[in-house]
Amino acid sequence: MLNQISLFAENKKGALRCITSVLAQAHINIYTMLANDSAEFGIIRLIVTDPDKALKALQDAGYQCRLDKVLAIDMSDAPGTLDGILSNLQEANVSIDYLYISYNRQTSTPVAVFKTSEPETETFLRGKGYILLNSI
Template sequence: MLNQVSLFTENTKGALHNITTVLANANINIYTMLANDSAEFGIIRLIVTDPAIALQALKSAGYQCRLDRVIAIDMADTPGSLDKILAHLEAANVIVDYLYISYNRQTATPIAIFKTTEPEAETFLQGKGYVLVNTL
């Protein structure tokens, strides 16, 4: 499993730049960044080189944030791989809270990153033969 930094920020001009500045000043490299918005606030999800230091730096800068455990699966750049993953999860009654696609720099393959509250999801996926990723 990976640790993901999740934070809330206002939907204002320069909000994303302010976040990246905090992380750059803390010498944190961003591997994946997903920004979702609502009317006035956005949820930013980050996979970074050092989640604990990123969390500390962001909290010190006044952001409301937390660490979330997410599951990352190497999709091996094969058509239909995400469909197969989701079919297995559905058959096992695993609810996916959210999902996004990233990229594994080491293997040059796409990675499905998702959040679930099902504690056995990781073990289940490994049992199905999926390659889980702990670093990007």
């Protein structure tokens, strides 16, 4: 499983830059960043080189954030790959809280990153032959 930082940020001009500045000053590289907005606040999800150090830097800068465990499945870059993963998860009655696609820098392949509250999902996916990543 990967550690992902989830944080709340005010929905205003320059908000993302403030976050990236905190991480740049702490010498933390961002592997994946997903920003979702709402009327006043957005949820930013980050996978970074040093999640514990990033969490502390962001909290010290006044951000409300936490570490979440997420699963990352290395995928082939072919039509239907994500559909196959989701089909297996549906058959196993696994509920997905959210999902986004990232990129594996080592293999140059897409990665499905998702959050679920069901602890047996990782074991199930490995049993199905999926490659789960500890870094991307």
